Amino acid sequence: MKREVESRLARALREVARARGITAALPTPTMERPKKPEHGDFATNVALASAKVFGQKPQEIAAALRGALEGDPHFARIDVAGPGFLNVKLSPRAFHSALAEVLAEGRTFGRARAATGxxxxxxxVSANPTGPLHVGHGRSAVVGDIVGRLLDAAGHRVIREYYVNDAGNQVRLLAESVIAKARGEADPEGGYGANAYVDELxxxxxxxxxxxxETRAIAELSRRLVAVMxxxxxxxxGIQRTLRTLGIFHDVWSSEAAVHMDGRVERALDTLRKEGWLEDREGATFFLSTxxxxxxxxxxFKSDGGHTYFASDVAYHKDKLDRGFDRLIDVWGADHHGYIPRLSNALSALGLPKERFEVILVQMVSILKNGEPYRMGKRLGNFITIDEILEEIDEATGRPGSGRDAIRYYFAxxxxxxxxxxxxxIAKKQSLDNPVYYLQYGHARLCSILKKGAEECGLLEGELPVDVDALAPLTHGDELAIVQLLAEWPDTIAEAARGREAHKIVTYLTTLTQSFQSYYTRLSKENDTILPRxxxxxxxxxxxxxxxxAKVAARLAWVRAIRDxxxxxxxxxxISAPERMDRVAVEETE
RNA sequence: GUGCCCGUAGCUCAGCUGGAUAGAGCGGCAGCCUUCUAAGCUGCUGGUCGCGCGUUCGAAUCGCGCCGGGCACGCCA
Structure with missing residues (x-):
């Protein structure tokens, strides 16, 4: 819809420029939806942007553009406004044809047609397998999962991977803590004994x-414990169960220990040494990142002979690139941001294209309790797990799965x-008041209308009209405005995927809901209804x-497009899309 | 001290590849259910867009400098 208007505008701009003998490069005209409805369906600032090239006042250029565009049946009205904005109002048919496009594609509208990306x-996630997931992990998990869905929708082929740090100090410490706990001994230095789950474990x-x-077989015990964590x-x-509850799945679980055992770490480091990127000093081995x-x-390599996580991370990321990916995207907590340069430098040093490596930094989640900081961190003993929050919300609403929806919404x-x-x-109190229910209610309401339309009017979803002429009865301003919103859906997906910005989807859906709910109420105030009374x-x-x-059928088709x-x-x-949500009992006020 | 992120309504946050009178939710106040779900809608309330300078026709948006908060600056992860 927007693109059609833009291409017409570009043509007009070229015409106007040619008429004036202007050969310099012209700005690319862009249309946007104005904030104020009085400013039309679309507005462009191209006349302002062209003022320099044309050596003319923006208003004059805008007037010339209007002249070139007038008469096109696509437009109902074109105005020059303010300092030189061009405001256009489209003909109803332009909206109807945009809606027909949505209807033709249904639920796949806006998705890339083929995975050509x-x-x-x-x-x-890739959380250490030494304890349950806490809310910070939950945020990364939700963000990563949604970005994955966005990239899929944008036509990329995504493999979701969890890197299990099963080879380092931390899993060994967990094993030692478990042994200490089982034998009633003191927890080792830096151990996990203070955490409640270690008692159980x-x-x-x-x-x-x-x-x-009994035999203190730490290596073997560590291995077993990683598996059960x-x-x-x-x-x-179990971490996998928590993720499943959140609706999150990984395609590949890779093991750090395996990266070592295959000799991949050794080979990567050998290559670096051969190329002069390593230096032994003070008993340790340094990568010359500076x-x-x-x-x-x-x-x-540390002076005690052990490797650092960095060493295996280099090998692991090289391995991922060797597997033929065009792009590696890691989702990390923002506290690891200082880690990016060294890893990306190491990839460069290995002769790999570091621009294919990208990190989404997810900022910290701080837990407060009644306004006071509530410390998180595996060694502090008291942290909030995702499981606890999920349970609490499910319990508060009495609807299993609502915890997942609420958490996903909150982080997305x-x-x-x-x-x-x-x-x-506050989170507990607000669990019943989460905006996610607003979105779900919007969906339920649309479904309910379609259901009634099918059951009581015999207008089955699959038989609703989808061609431009049959949609002509749609004339209400709100209906057309919502069509315009629907037409923005593909751009919204593309933009959100490009910027790895899940929240743009939430913003879009909120706007869509508001528009529809508002229309719905307004219509009844206007003594009109979508379905017959x-x-x-x-x-x-x-x-x-x-x-x-004809009108009922057209409106139902329109409702179906929104619902899709x-x-x-x-x-x-x-987030689940319930087809009905029963009215919540109103609390009695005393 | 150095680097990264953030600072927008009482609270939680959108808006940031520069555009017209800065938005939403929650809160507060006042209304709207004999009709397709009131988990909804409408109106009101509420803002020095942290501060200053700059760039330009135009800055919440870009640049620089401050101020405030968070994170990172280990042979921890």
Missing amino acids: ERINLEF GAWANDHYQELI LSGYTPGT KLGDDKDRVV ARRTDAHIDIDVE SSARADGSWRSDPATV VYAAGLELLG
């Missing part, structure tokens, strides 16, 4: 891995580079007037 490896491990604990040691535990602009050189609605404060007390539905009298029949875009939007967010 990049092969993308999207790595997200210790007791469980004592029953299941008694021998490993991921898959769960009792029903209701040569490429980093602040410091970075250790790959905000830009990733904004810090988030969650006050657990119940009495006319019951006795079939509405069928006697062909104009009414809506459902597609909720699907991108991974």
Whole structure:
């Protein structure tokens, strides 16, 4: 819709320029939806932008453009306004043909028709398998998942990957803590003993891995513990189960230990050494990251002979590129931002294209309790897990799955580079008041209208009109404005995918809901309805007037288009789209 | 101290590839259910877009400098 107007405008601009003998490069004309409806359906500032090239006042150029555009049946009206804006109002038919396009594609409208984009490896969550996921992980998980859905919709081929840090100190410490717990010994330095789940885990491990604990077989115990931390040691535990509850899945689970065992780390480091990127000093081995602009050189082998995580990360990212991806996208907590230059430098040093490596930084989530900071962190003993929050919300609403919807909404609605404060007390109180229900209600209402239309008017969804002429009865200003909004859906997806910005989908859906809900109420104030009134539905009298029949059918088709875009939007967010939501009991006021 | 992110209504946040009178939700106040779901709608209330300078026809948006908050600056992850 917008593109059609823009191409007409571009043609007009070229005409006007030619008439004046102007050969210099012209600005690309762009149309946008004005904030004020009085400014028409679309507005452009191209006359202002062209003033220099033309050596003419913006108003004069705008007037000339109007002259060139007038007479085109696509437009109902063209005005020059303010300092030289050109405001255009489209003919109803332009809207009807835009709607016909939406109807032709239904739920796939706005998605890329074929996966012709990049092969993308999207790595997200990758939390250490040493404890349950907390809210910070939850944010990365939700953001990563939705970005993955967006990239799919934009025509990329996405592999979702979880990198399991199963080879380092942390898993060893967990094993030692579990042993200490099982034998009633003191927790090791930096151990996990202070965390409540370690009590449970210790007791469980004592029953299941008694021998490993007695012989202090730390390596083997670590291996087992990683597996159970991921898959769960009792029903209701496990990182994978938490992710599943959130509606999140990974295609590939890769193991850091495997990267080592295959010799991939060794090979990558050998290559770096051969190319002169490593230096032994002070008993350790450094990667010369400063040569490429980093602040410091970075250790790959510690003086105790062990490797750093950085060493295996280099090998792991090289491996991902070797697997043939056009792009690697990692979702990281913002506290790791200083890590980007060294990794990207290391990829360069290995002769790999570092511009294919990209990181989405997700800012911190701070937990407050009654306004006071509530410390998170695995070694502090008290942190809020995703499971706890999910349970609490499900319980508060009495609707399983509402916790997932609420959490996904909460994290999806905000830009990733904004810090988030969650006050657990307020979050609990607001769980029934979450804006996610507003979106879902909008969808339920649309579904309900379609259902009634099918059941009581015999207008089945699949048989609704989809061609331009049949849509002609749609003349209400609100109806046309919403069509324009629907026509923006493909651009919204593309833009959100390009910028990896999930929140744009939320913003779009909120606007769409507001527009529809507002129309819905206004229509009844205007003594009009989408479906015939119940009495006319019951006795079939509405069928006697062909104009009414055509109008009802056109409006239902329009409702279906909105519902389809809506459902597609909720699907991108991974939020359920209920077909009905029963009216909530109003609390009695005393 | 250096680097990155943030600072917009009482609160939580959109808007930021420069455009016309800066938006939404929550809160507060006042209204709207005999009709297709009131988990909704309408109106009112509420703003030095952190501060200053600059760039230009035009700045919440771009640049520079401050101020405030967060994060990172380990042979931790």
